[in-house]
Amino acid sequence: MESFFPAVIGNEKLRRRLATEIREGRFPHAYILAGKDGSGKMTFAMQIAAALACKNPDVLPCGECDSCKKILGGFSPDVLVIRKEDDKKEFSVNLIREIKSGLYIAPNELEKRVYIIEHAELMNASAQNAFLKMLEEPPHYAVFLLLCSNTASLLDTIKSRAPVLYTEVLPQSDVRAYLLEHSPRAREMAATDPSRLTSVLLSAGGSIGNAMFLCEDAEKYDAEKNLVYALLDALTAPAAAGIGMLCDALPTASDALCELLDMLKRAFRDIAVLQKAPTCAPLFFERADRAETYTMKITVARAIALVEAVDRLLADLRLNMDTRLAAVSLIGDMRTIMMN
Numbered sequence: 001m002e003s004f005f006p007a008v009i010g011n012e013k014l015r016r017r018l019a020t021e022i023r024e025g026r027f028p029h030a031y032i033l034a035g036k037d038g039s040g041k042m043t044f045a046m047q048i049a050a051a052l053a054c055k056n057p058d059v060l061p062c063g064e065c066d067s068c069k070k071i072l073g074g075f076s077p078d079v080l081v082i083r084k085e086d087d088k089k090e091f092s093v094n095l096i097r098e099i100k101s102g103l104y105i106a107p108n109e110l111e112k113r114v115y116i117i118e119h120a121e122l123m124n125a126s127a128q129n130a131f132l133k134m135l136e137e138p139p140h141y142a143v144f145l146l147l148c149s150n151t152a153s154l155l156d157t158i159k160s161r162a163p164v165l166y167t168e169v170l171p172q173s174d175v176r177a178y179l180l181e182h183s184p185r186a187r188e189m190a191a192t193d194p195s196r197l198t199s200v201l202l203s204a205g206g207s208i209g210n211a212m213f214l215c216e217d218a219e220k221y222d223a224e225k226n227l228v229y230a231l232l233d234a235l236t237a238p239a240a241a242g243i244g245m246l247c248d249a250l251p252t253a254s255d256a257l258c259e260l261l262d263m264l265k266r267a268f269r270d271i272a273v274l275q276k277a278p279t280c281a282p283l284f285f286e287r288a289d290r291a292e293t294y295t296m297k298i299t300v301a302r303a304i305a306l307v308e309a310v311d312r313l314l315a316d317l318r319l320n321m322d323t324r325l326a327a328v329s330l331i332g333d334m335r336t337i338m339m340n
């Protein structure tokens with residue numbers, strides 16, 4: 001039986017389309033692969049790179065031939081992954097210049113040279129303009145795969161030369177099946193604490209990367225969840241007493257704070273939704289009845305205002321707002337909403 005991109009979960013239509021393009025020799029010079037973080041874009045890109053070199057007609061890529069092994073093992077000099085430097089917030093023009101310096105030298109071993117650019121949405125304006133020049137006249141062997149979580153910041157001129165392919169959000173059943181196959185911790189949860197596994201799946205939002213992370217990092221996840229409960233308890237105590245004391249408990253690293261805020265947002269969303277639709281599946285609470293203490297004390301209007309306040313803060317944090325300032329402002333906003 002023929003199969004395409006066996007390591008990619010879901011995305012049936014997209015897999016079929018790309019495999020056909022590769023087989024018929026009409027795979028374009030560039031694609032933007034867009035999807036949530038953790039949705040498997042890198043796996044997909046590596047599979048595409050292998051498929052472009054693989055000669056096995058039945059399984060594309062086979063994973064067994066020499067070029068597949070080399071590419072999927074990360075050893076091929078003709079498949080290059082370009083990442084922004086760790087200490088930089090943006091993807092600078094220097095990285096594009098580096099690509100350009102080797103671009104016109106023919107591939108070493110393969111017919112193609114594949115450039116996989118991670119977090120392409122972080123390219124600043126000059127990086128994008130430099131990249132566009134390469135896209136306009138690429139050598140015949142060059143293939144660019146731009147991975148990004150959000151295409152809004154990419155120039156239209158780039159998007160017109162590199163069509164956007166959207167990877168799909170996976171159904172919970174697919175993510176669950178993947179976890180049970182690949183994560184011993186998930187199998188343990190399924191056996192001893194199935195509601196915990198359900199809550200991991202809910203929080204993962206269709207992303208295998210998130211789900212794996214949540215399973216393997218279950219302790220950290222517990223700590224975050226407990227902190228959200230502590231915030232909810234303080235918020236619903238008379239006069240929101242004690243909420244100020246939680247300010248110091250909030251994470252100081254921006255990523256960690258954003259993660260916590262996402263979780264808090266899901267809790268407020270549940271509190272609003274469960275009052276209107278009690279049978280709706282919660283996103284934060286393990287079970288609907290676990291939310292009852294809070295739905296009795298936080299009205300729908302307040303819960304919506306709280307979701308909006310958290311959203312505003314998330315937007316500010318993405319624009320590099322100081323995390324201490326964000327924590328103070330969160331506590332202040334929440335208190336104000338509960339008191340009004």
Ligand SMILES: [Zn+2]
Nearest residue numbers: 054062065068
């Ligand atoms: Zn192969």
